[in-house]
Structures are given as structure tokens and as C-alpha cells.
Amino acid sequence: MKTGATSELRLDHYLEVQRARVELLLQKKLEGLADRTPARLLEAMRYSLLGGGKRLRPILCIAFAEAVCKGTAPGRVTDDAACALEYVHCYSLIHDDLPPMDDDDFRRGKATNHKVYGEAMAILAGDALLTEAFGVMLGGMEESRLHLARELAVAAGACGMVGGQALDIAEDRPSDEGYVIRVHRLKTGALIRAACRMGALSAGGTTAQLEAAGVYGDCVGLAFQIVDDILDVTADPKKVGKPTQRDQAKGRFTFPKVSGMPRSRTLANERVAMALAAISKIEPNPGPLTALARYSVERGT
Secondary structure (H helix, E strand, O other): OOOOOHHOOOOOHHHHHHHHHHHHHHHHHHHOOOOOOOHHHHHHHHHHHHOOOOOOHHHHHHHHHHHHOOOOOOHHHHHHHHHHHHHHHHHHHHHOOOOOOOOOEEEEOOOOHHHOOHHHHHHHHHHHHHHHHHHHHOOOOOHHHHHHHHOOOOHHHHOOOOHHHHHHOOOOOOHHHHHHHHHHHHHHHHHHHHHHHHHHHHOOHHHHHHHHHHHHHHHHHHHHHHHHHHHHHHOOOOHHOOOOOHHHHOOOHHHHHOOOHHHHHHHHHHHHHHHHHHHOOOOOOOHHHHHHOOOOOOOOO
């Protein structure tokens, strides 16, 4: 699935630096809740929120803000948007892992939240992270925060991530490529698209820049999910931090199952090419956005 070398930016170093920055921001947010939150609930929230992960969504948010600002360090609004995105993402993972949903025992190489804290506390930890995400996003007087909160709400709700999850578990879902694309554009892609748009919006992006960010996020989000489906078939569970081949065992309609492996790889590469075309004016020279788009498929090689 190679689309070009990511060494132009030293992506591994960029991701390491940005992950460390996001981790610090998240830690500070949780510290601010410590004296007002039941200890066991806060512990369960911390377990998942600070439990590792790629931090792709907050990093995309920051990268778009930097691109719009032409390298200027993003401000507090961008930082809060990045944290709110990760809160929502982690809440979704906690709930997805529950027995009525995906029923997973491991996430990011360790026991899932409900295996450690019980199902009831895991549900509450997810609920708290989702709700606190909007507290974080609306924790200032800047007008842009209202628009950012709406972007996040639409991406996370019935017309976005939750809607995609509902389509994914529907008993009458068809074995059809178009349906699988629709599922994952909502279930995975909506929050990634929001991350890109929220980064641009937090930095005062133009209408054209917001549109480009949306196209990029939509394409990268779909490419990312396609590769996830491929890795579920091909990857070593120790490397991805969770069991593989579970989709096949549960009879899910994944891209490799519906479209075949060659077609799945082609679809992923096509979406990356579309993403790169969309951000050609925001990032005329290859930088973080270019490298992150390529990473969405190259992480599987």
C-alpha cells in the first residue's frame, strides 16, 4: 500500500512530539476534575483516556491548525478542541468494547475498561468523558467555541459516529460495498473529519480551507478504516494491541470480505490521493498533513 515515503517529515518524530503534547494536555484536564469527581469514576476515566493510543484525532486537529496558521503554535482553543476530540474517541472505545457491542477483552494491549472496573462503571466513565468533552470545548468565551462544539456534536451523534455504529450492528445490513463505506464514513470517518475541520476552524480558517479539511478528513478516515479491516486479517495481535480476525469470526461485513483484499487496498490508496489533492493549497509542500495521509495506509505495511 505504499503511496510515497513518509521520511520527508520524519513522521515518527512528529507523532512522538505531538503525542507527548496531547498526553500532557489530557493529564491537566483530568487533574482539574480531581477534587469534584468520585475517585473510582475518575480512575476509570483516566484508565482509558491516558491508556495510550495513536492520538490521531487530536494530532490531526493540531496539524490543521498549524497549517492554517502557517506554522504558528496553536492557541488554547485548538488545544481544547484536541482534548475534546480525544475524550469523545475514548468514550466510544469504552462503550464499543462492552459485551452488548463488540465484547472485547483487550484494548491498546491491556484489559478493556469494563474488565477492570465492571460494566456499570465503564458505562459511566464513557458517559462522563462524552459530557466533559463539551465542557472542555465550551470552557472559554471565544465565539469559535460554539461552532467547534456543534462540529463535535454532529460528528459524534446520530448523524455521525453513533449513527454509523447503529448501521454496523443492524441485523438486516447488506453485504454491499456501498453500505460498508456508508457505515465507516460515519462510524470512524465522521470524528476524523471533524478533527480536521475543527483544527482549521480553531485557527480561523477560511470557508475554502474548512471544505478542504472536510474532504481530507473524510478520505483519510475511510482509508484508515479500510486498513484497520485489512490489519484485522493480516496483522500480529501483539503489534496492534488487540485480538485480530474477530470481525471474520463475528461475521461482520468488512472491506476485505465484501470487496476483496486487492480492491480494499486500491480503495485506500485512492482515498489518500484524494486527500492529498484536497490539501494541496493548505500545505503546498509535503508536511504533517501529507505524511499523516500516507501513514493511514502505510501503517499496514
